[in-house]
Amino acid sequence: MRRKICREQIFRLLFQVEFNDKEDYPFLNERMKSFEEFVLNPEEEEYVETKFEKITQHIDELDEILNMNSIDWNTSRMGKAELAILRLALYEMKYDDDIPESVAINEAVELAKKYGAEESYSFVNGVLARSAETQTKHKDSEAKKDKPKPWKENGDARIVVKGSKPKK
Numbered sequence: 001m002r003r004k005i006c007r008e009q010i011f012r013l014l015f016q017v018e019f020n021d022k023e024d025y026p027f028l029n030e031r032m033k034s035f036e037e038f039v040l041n042p043e044e045e046e047y048v049e050t051k052f053e054k055i056t057q058h059i060d061e062l063d064e065i066l067n068m069n070s071i072d073w074n075t076s077r078m079g080k081a082e083l084a085i086l087r088l089a090l091y092e093m094k095y096d097d098d099i100p101e102s103v104a105i106n107e108a109v110e111l112a113k114k115y116g117a118e119e120s121y122s123f124v125n126g127v128l129a130r131s132a133e134t135q136t137k138h139k140d141s142e143a144k145k146d147k148p149k150p151w152k153e154n155g156d157a158r159i160v161v162k163g164s165k166p167k168k
Helices: 003-017 021-034 042-057 061-070 081-095 100-114 121-134 139-146
Strands: none
Touching: 003 042, 003 121, 021 042, 021 081, 042 061, 042 081, 042 139, 061 121, 081 100, 100 121
């Protein structure tokens, strides 16, 4: 599956959400399929449809998190492209266990560079980084917590600068 292309298709669908009523959401994907730019195989189409549906079910919650983590901004003032990108990435960070937070943020920055305003990628990066620190479940850091840390257990931690000799 080509996740990058699927993610871009989901972004395009989420962008359309801002201009349509909730009852029109199921028809957005059918309309998007008519564009020949993104030809998806059946597995990819199902992935896009399912993920889009899940994201739209969480839009209010995602917007609340975005409003808490965007200093001096709220979702009503954000650009529509940036808002769609942020919703997609925040959903991936919070709910999609297959996608590490760092990948979700990186992909969002790339989408912002392609579709957002001139410097919006830095805004997207900042909001998502702050959200990762304060709101999401830290999928990446949970795995790190479970790793053994022998240097902490025996109190024998040392910092060695590359090229220097360890102190005796």
